[in-house]
Amino acid sequence: MRYWLLKSEPFKYGWDDLIAEKEGTWDGVRNHRAKNNLAAMEVGDQAFFYHSREGLEIVGICEVSVAGITDPTDPEGKWAAVKVKPKTKLPHPVTLKQIKAEPKLADCELVRLSRLSVAEIKPDEWSVICATAGI
DNA sequence: GCCAACGTTGGC
């Protein structure tokens, strides 16, 4: 079981959209590192849902329901995608400010590579964020 | 709205 963080701009596709759809396809990723992360995901992996540009906070947890599919929006079929289902809405969203203020999270991919849209979260980082979120 | 970080493109 591995942990991830999925970034999305809430005005394009937010947590509420995922709830409404019940299952969302994570496609349109055009960054190699993010693609590698997508390709490494397995069914059952957990992922934080993070709102970028607006909100700047982790709002929920979703679970990979379908792994290893090719991006349906890519005509050449070179890019990867997964499907995710919403699992838990965080009782207390964890803001980027809180993440940056926590020394244990100082070198997670989210902080280090701020432009990466699909980041890996280490198990201990996952626990720290869950604790902060009140889970 | 600005700017830093990063990726991509294209001239050489």
Next chain:
DNA sequence: GCCAACGTTGGC
């Protein structure tokens, strides 16, 4: 194969 120019992302 190098690097400058440009575009995009995302935090502030």
